[in-house]
Every structure is written in structure tokens, then in C-alpha cells.
Amino acid sequence: MAKHETPLLDQLESGPWPSFVSDMKQEAEARAKNVNNVEYQIPSDVIEDLLGVLELSYKDGETHWKHGGIVGVFGYGGGVIGRYCDQPENFPGVAHFHTMRVNQPSGHFYTTEYLKQLCDLWEFRGSGLTNMHGSTGDIIFLGTFTPQLEEIFYEMTHKYDQDLGGSGSNLRTPSDCIGAARCEYACYDTQDLCTHLTLEYQDELHRPAFPYKFKFKFDGCPNCCVASIARADMSFIGTWKDDIQIDQEAVKGYVNGEFPPNGGAHAGRDWGAFDIQKEVVDRCPTQCMRYENGKLEINNRECTRCMHCINVMPRALRPGKQTGCSILVGAKAPILDGAQMSSLLLPFVEVNKENDYQEIKDVIESIWDWWMEEGKNRERLGELMKRQGFQKLLEVTGIDPIPQHVQEPRHNPYIFWKEEEVPGGFDRDIHEFRKHHQR
Amino acid sequence: MALDYEESKQKIIEGLQKKSKTKSKFYFNDLAKILDAKPREAKKIVTQMINEGILEFWSSGSTSMYGLKGTGKQAGAEHENE
Ligand code: HEM
Ligand code: HEM
Ligand code: SF4
Ligand code: SF4
Numbered sequence: 001m002a003k004h005e006t007p008l009l010d011q012l013e014s015g016p017w018p019s020f021v022s023d024m025k026q027e028a029e030a031r032a033k034n035v036n037n038v039e040y041q042i043p044s045d046v047i048e049d050l051l052g053v054l055e056l057s058y059k060d061g062e063t064h065w066k067h068g069g070i071v072g073v074f075g076y077g078g079g080v081i082g083r084y085c086d087q088p089e090n091f092p093g094v095a096h097f098h099t100m101r102v103n104q105p106s107g108h109f110y111t112t113e114y115l116k117q118l119c120d121l122w123e124f125r126g127s128g129l130t131n132m133h134g135s136t137g138d139i140i141f142l143g144t145f146t147p148q149l150e151e152i153f154y155e156m157t158h159k160y161d162q163d164l165g166g167s168g169s170n171l172r173t174p175s176d177c178i179g180a181a182r183c184e185y186a187c188y189d190t191q192d193l194c195t196h197l198t199l200e201y202q203d204e205l206h207r208p209a210f211p212y213k214f215k216f217k218f219d220g221c222p223n224c225c226v227a228s229i230a231r232a233d234m235s236f237i238g239t240w241k242d243d244i245q246i247d248q249e250a251v252k253g254y255v256n257g258e259f260p261p262n263g264g265a266h267a268g269r270d271w272g273a274f275d276i277q278k279e280v281v282d283r284c285p286t287q288c289m290r291y292e293n294g295k296l297e298i299n300n301r302e303c304t305r306c307m308h309c310i311n312v313m314p315r316a317l318r319p320g321k322q323t324g325c326s327i328l329v330g331a332k333a334p335i336l337d338g339a340q341m342s343s344l345l346l347p348f349v350e351v352n353k354e355n356d357y358q359e360i361k362d363v364i365e366s367i368w369d370w371w372m373e374e375g376k377n378r379e380r381l382g383e384l385m386k387r388q389g390f391q392k393l394l395e396v397t398g399i400d401p402i403p404q405h406v407q408e409p410r411h412n413p414y415i416f417w418k419e420e421e422v423p424g425g426f427d428r429d430i431h432e433f434r435k436h437h438q439r
Numbered sequence: 440m441a442l443d444y445e446e447s448k449q450k451i452i453e454g455l456q457k458k459s460k461t462k463s464k465f466y467f468n469d470l471a472k473i474l475d476a477k478p479r480e481a482k483k484i485v486t487q488m489i490n491e492g493i494l495e496f497w498s499s500g501s502t503s504m505y506g507l508k509g510t511g512k513q514a515g516a517e518h519e520n521e
Contacts, residue, residue, distance in 0.1 A: 068499035070506075075490060081500035099500070168496075168503030169467065207489070208496065208503035209467045209482040372478035377466045378502055 002028075003045055004052030008059065024051055027128050038123055042093070042145045046127045049093030050143065053085055064091075071098055071146050073153040077208040079164030080149055096146055100126070101165035102139035102156070103198065103205075106191040107178045117160055125152050135231055137175030137217070138165040169212050171204035176218035177225040179238075185310065186220030187238030187323035188351035194218045196357060197364075210368075211375035221319060222307045228328075228342070233381040234364065235328040235342040236351075240320035243300040244309070250316035251276070251296045261312050280309050324350045327363060329393070330382030340382045343390065345397065347404045363397055370396040391415050447474050447484045448493065455507050464497050464504040 002025075013019045028047035031040070043049070053064050069082020081099040088095035102118070104110075118139070122128055127143035134140065144152070156162045165173030174197055177183070179190030197216060198205070204214075217228030221238040228235035253259050254274055260267055261274050276296075281289045288302035289309065296316075298309075310317045327349055328342030349359055367381065370393070375384050385393050394401055394415075401415045419425050454473035455465060471481035485505065488494040495508045 068497060070495055070497050072496055072498070077489070077496040077503050078498065081498060083500075167500060168498040170503065203482075203486075207482065207486050208498075209478055209485065211466075211468065212502060369479075377468055 002051070003048035004055060006051050006055040009051060009055050021051070024129065031123075031128060040123075041125045041148055041151075042096075042127065042143075046093035046097075046143060047129065049091035050097070050127070050129075053087060053091045053094055056087065056090075065097070069098070071149060073149055073164070076153075076164060076206045078167040078170040078206060081167050083143075094143065097127075097143040098146065098149065099167075100141040100144065100149070100152060101136075101167050101173060102141065103163045103165040103173045104133065104137070104139045104175070106174075106176050106194040106198070107181055108133065109178075109181065109191075114160065118156075118162075121152060121155055121160075125155075133175075135227075136172060136215075137226065137231075138173035164206075166205045166213075169208035169210045170206065170214070171201050171210070172213055172215045173205070174198050174216040174218070175226055177220050179218070179220035183220060184314070185223060185238075185307070185319060187240055187319055188220060188325050189353070190218040190220045190236075190238070192353060193236065193351060193357060193360070196353075197361075200356075200361070204368075210372060212378045212380055214368075214371075214381065222305050223311065228331075230331050230339075230341055232331055232342065233329065234367070235331060236325045236360070237328065238319075238323065238351075239305050239326045239348060241322040241324070241348055242320035244298055244303065244320060245318040246296055246298070247316050248295060251291075251313065252294060254313045254316055255294075259313075259315050263314055280312050283308055324348050327360070329367065330380075330385045332380040332382040336380075336383055337386065340386075342382075343385070343407070344404050345393070345399065347402070366397045367393075442474060442476055442480055442484055444484060444487060447476075448488060450474060451484070451488065452493065452507065459507070459510060463510045464506045466504055470505060 006021075009021045012021045024047050028045070028051065031044050031047060034040075034044065057064050064085055064087050066084045066086050069084060071082035072078075072080045079101050081101070083097040083099060085091055085094045085097060119128075119130070122130060122141050125144060125148040126141050129142040131140040131142060141152075153164065156164070174194050176190040176194035177186075180186040180188070181191060194216075204210070214234075215232040216234050216236070217226050217232035218236045219226055219228045219238060224237060228237060250259070254261060255276050257274060261279065276291050281291050284303075285306050285308070286302045286304050288299040290297045290299075305319075310319065325348075326344060327346040329345050330340060331342040332340050346363065349363075351357065352359065371381050371384055374388065375381070379387075390405065391401070391414075394405070405415075451470055451473055454470075458465075467478070467481075467485065470485055471478050474481050474484065476484075485494065489496065489505075492508055494505050497504045497506055
């Protein structure tokens with residue numbers, strides 16, 4: 001018998017999809033049974049009370065959580081999100097329900113042993129509920145009491161070599177695609193760059209001094225598996241400068257049906273014979289491809305690197321050999337002014353391990369200097385860019401305007417000449433002018 | 440020119456105490472303003488004050504603020520004493 005009746009939550013289980021309510025009930029039951037004899041450090045019925053308070057919120061149409069808190073681990077201004085219930089008598093198991101963020105290994109590479117250790121630690125000292133890699137990207141531990149925080153932090157850092165992630169007005173836990181480790185599309189080593197910058201910017205990650213949150217995300221190619229373009233204040237997206245590599249024999253192989261298109265990803269249904277014209281050439285967004293007399297040609301100057309043709313025929317086509325990344329800035333979720341995707345700042349940057357990614361750090365730091373000084377409290381970079389203009393962003397980063405910055409002519413952005421940029425300035429010698437132009 | 444720690448500390452403590460009747464939580468920017476310093480310079484002072492336990496962090500989860508240790512507590516966060 002459940003501790004609290006939850007008729008409204010129960011309804012959520014009736015749909016066709018897996019339900020978080022079922023997950024929570026399952027964990028509640030597991031904690032009640034406790035087959036491994038865990039010495040739970042927080043109330044064993046924490047999940048029952050979580051279900052109960054959620055049910056009450058649904059009934060009341062308002063939240064029963066207070067807003068924020070002072071809790072954290074010593075010296076860190078992030079990584080712990082303090083949560084307190086405003087009905088602690090009725091739901092003592094969730095009187096405290098603090099969230100902890102764990103800085104996941106780059107590329108989400110971990111062993112089952114590591115995962116089990118984290119889970120065991122969290123069953124022992126927390127609610128046992130986790131959330132892996134939501135849109136924020138990191139590992140989230142949901143629900144523990146204040147006295148557990150330092151214990152968990154000590155255990156994680158000393159035994160598992162694992163740091164907390166970012167929350168609050170910090171650099172958030174950087175996250176990246178699996179990249180060069182497993183994926184042949186990778187145009188740079190996402191994991192190395194992600195790890196390097198995570199270590200470089202420890203101070204920014206743990207000691208909040210930004211106007212608001214700031215996120216880095218790293219995609220090895222424009223397929224954008226971590227959706228950096230939509231979810232990061234700075235998106236690093238792999239790209240190439242030269243031509244798409246074509247293996248004409250392999251193209252014929254696809255045309256003759258020797259290789260399944262898309263690596264067989266759509267094999268669940270019979271789509272008929274592969275049609276290169278319809279499925280590749282006609283779908284190129286810039287119409288820069290041609291297939292004639294058994295030969296595929298690409299006008300690479302027009303290619304926008306959308307990855308479509310490469311995804312369909314990976315054996316035949318590959319990104320070019322001169323690879324690097326594009327840097328885009330300013331994506332954010334809706335809170336003010338609606339959602340925003342990142343805007344292109346640098347079409348191509350070399351991703352150079354040899355000099356510890358200095359070019360990239362220079363861009364990052366010039367942006368931070370600007371945003372830390374000019375950004376209003378709780379203003380994301382994308383909002384500051386809108387408020388002060390893209391031209392200002394170019395000024396502070398020392399980047400010259402280029403056609404790729406223009407989304408639509410005369411609209412976004414509009415770059416004005418400044419007097420000092422115009423030879424001779426804005427004043428003209430009217431007599432000199434009149435020699436060549438009549439009144 | 441690096442800021443003098445002791446002097447800056449006093450400025451922040453006084454600055455925050457002056458406003459303590461109406462406010463117990465401050466944005467990082469407010470502290471930088473009290474010091475009239477660039478954010479990076481101000482951050483060094485603020486970090487040291489945290490490490491010495493003079494200031495403490497407060498976080499809503501998405502935003503962070505600073506306060507003199509022990510002031511305000513939860514009521515301040517909920518704007519009940521404003
Ligand atoms: C082949 C020659 C030209 C082409 C293709 C051309 C094209 C255009 C286009 C596309 C626009 C709209 C720009 C925009 O609003 O985004 C425009 C605006 C304009 N064009 Fe031209 N144009 C040409 C020659 C000229 C010449 C010779 C003059 C003047 C003697 C001229 C005067 C203007 C003016 C005054 C505007 C409006 C600017 C404003 O809205 O402030 N154009 N032109
Ligand atoms: C079982 C309960 C909960 C679950 C499963 C949950 C899950 C999550 C997840 C997945 C995120 C990250 C979203 C992302 O990926 O960006 C998140 C963020 C957040 N959650 Fe929860 N949450 C829970 C309870 C709560 C409660 C009770 C509160 C408040 C009282 C809360 C406040 C927040 C806030 C403020 C953030 C955003 C922090 C930021 O700016 O990054 N959560 N939660
Ligand atoms: S973003 Fe590109 S490189 Fe990274 S995993 Fe996805 S397809 Fe591969
Ligand atoms: S990558 Fe996209 S834009 Fe470039 S040639 Fe292929 S389909 Fe066309």
C-alpha cells in the first residue's frame with residue numbers, strides 16, 4: 001500500500017509511453033524492500049513523499065517547493081541546487097531535496113563499474129533517483145539532505161576521481177559528442193577540447209561570477225549530436241574548408257544497391273531501390289550536386305556542409321581533409337524573447353592541440369570580458385548580443401564582419417561603417433567633389 | 440593594479456551591511472560595483488572572502504548570489520522581509 005494516495009499521478013501511467021511515475025514507484029518499492037541491506041542515510045521513504053508532494057501540487061495547482069538555498073559544498077558556488085519542501089510535516093522524506101550535478105566524463109564514456117559506484121553512492125546517501133544527461137548534459141542526482149552533501153562530495157572526489165558539475169551563474173558542465181573516439185565524421189577531437197577547457201576553466205565552473213549561466217557544447221561535425229547550436233552559449237561545431245572527399249566507385253556501389261543507404265538505418269521498411277537523384281542530389285539544400293554519366297560532382301563553394309549527402313552515402317563521401325570547427329554564439333531557451341539558436345561568429349577555426357587551443361581561448365575570454373562587464377543580471381549572452389548588437393560582439397572579439405555573419409540582408413545584422421573605417425572619413429572636400437559631379 | 444584585499448574586504452562588508460535592511464542577497468555585479476573594479480579583479484577578492492567564510496553563496500539553481508554569512512536565510516530569498 002502506497003504511503004500517499006496518488007490518483008492524479010496514476011493517470012500519467014496510463015499513456016503509451018514509459019512514465020516517470022512508474023520509475024519513481026519502482027524505486028520506492030526497491031527502497032522499501034532493501035534487498036541489499038543499504039543503510040539509507042536519508043529517509044527510506046523519500047520517494048513515497050516525493051510522489052505525495054507532487055500529487056498535492058497537482059491538486060493545488062501550485063508548487064510546494066521553496067525557492068533556492070544556501071547549501072553547497074565548501075568553496076564551490078555551484079554543483080548543488082538547494083531545494084526545500086514547504087510541507088515538511090506531511091512529507092518529511094523530502095524536507096530537503098537537494099540536487100547535485102556531476103561533471104560527466106567527456107563523450108559520456110564510462111564503465112558499468114563507474115556507473116554502479118555512482119548509483120550505490122546515491123542510494124546510500126541520496127534518494128536513488130538520477131537523471132542522466134538531460135538538456136543540460138550532465139549527470140543529475142535528485143534529492144538529498146544537507147548533511148549528506150560534503151560526504152558525497154568527499155567520496156566522489158577522493159574515491160571515484162569525479163568532480164561536481166556547474167549550476168547557477170557558472171560555466172555549466174561542458175558536454176561533447178562521442179566524436180573521434182567512435183565516429184568517423186568527427187572533424188576535430190571533441191573530447192580533448194571539452195576536457196581541456198573543463199580543466200582550464202575550473203574557476204569559472206565552480207565560482208560563480210557571471211551574470212547568469214554559460215554553456216559550452218562540442219559537436220564533431222554539423223550533425224550536431226549534442227545539439228550545441230540550440231543549447232549552448234558557445235557552440236563548437238566541426239567543419240572542413242576543402243572539398244568533400246568522393247570515392248566514385250563507392251558512389252556506384254550505392255547506386256547499384258551494393259551498400260544500404262544511411263548505413264542501413266532505415267532498413268526497417270522497404271523503401272524501394274535507392275535513387276541517388278531523388279534521395280541525395282535533389283535534397284541538397286544548396287543544389288550544388290549533380291549526378292551524370294555515373295559520376296557525382298559537387299560544387300563545393302556552394303556546399304553549406306549540411307552533412308545530408310555524407311550521411312546517406314558514408315562509404316562514398318567524407319568530410320574534407322582540412323578540418324577544424326565553426327564557433328557559434330548565443331543559443332538559449334525561451335525565458336526572455338523566445339528561444340534562440342546560436343549565430344555564426346567564426347566560420348572556421350583550427351582546433352589546435354599543439355598550442356593548447358589558444359585561438360579558441362582568446363575568443364572565449366574576450367566574450368566573457370564583455371558579457372561580465374556589460375551583461376545585466378540574469379542576461380544570457382544571446383540576449384546581450386541582441387541588446388547591444390552583433391556589431392558590438394564583433395568589436396569586442398576583434399573579428400571583422402564577413403558575409404557569413406549576415407542572416408538576411410539589411411535585417412540581421414546590420415553593420416554600419418564607422419568614420420575611422422572609411423578612407424577620408426565622412427567629411428568630403430566639396431570643391432574637389434564638384435570637379436567631377438555637377439550640382 | 441591589483442586591489443588591496445583588506446581594504447576591499449572592508450568596502451564589501453560595509454557596502455552590504457548598509458543595504459542589509461532591505462536586502463540580504465547580492466549579485467556578483469553588485470559586489471564588483473562596490474569595489475568599482477573589473478569583474479576578474481573583483482572575483483579574486485570575492486573568492487577569498489568566500490574561502491574565509493565571510494561571504495556565502497546562495498543559488499536558485501539557475502542564478503547565483505552572494506550574502507554576508509548568516510544573514511537573511513530563506514526568508515530573504517523568498518522576499519518576505521522586503
Ligand atoms: C545593377 C545595379 C543595381 C542593383 C542590382 C541594385 C539592387 C538593389 C537592391 C537589391 C536594393 C535593396 C537592398 C535592400 O533593401 O536590401 C537596392 C536598394 C537601393 N538602390 Fe539599388 N541596385 C542597383 C543600382 C542602383 C543605382 C545605380 C542606384 C542609384 C543611382 C541605386 C539606388 C538604390 C537605393 C537608393 C536603394 C534603397 C536604399 C535604402 O533603402 O536606403 N541602386 N538596390
Ligand atoms: C523528481 C524531481 C525532479 C526531476 C526529475 C528534475 C529534473 C531536472 C532536470 C532533468 C533538469 C535539467 C534540465 C536540463 O537538462 O537542462 C532540471 C533542472 C532544474 N530543476 Fe529539476 N527536477 C526535479 C525536481 C526539481 C525541483 C523540486 C525543483 C525546484 C523546486 C527543480 C528545479 C530545477 C531547476 C531550477 C533547474 C534548472 C537549473 C539550471 O538552471 O540549470 N527541480 N531538473
Ligand atoms: S556530431 Fe558528428 S562527429 Fe559528433 S558523434 Fe555526431 S555525427 Fe559524429
Ligand atoms: S553536405 Fe549538404 S550542402 Fe554540401 S553537398 Fe552535401 S547535401 Fe549539399
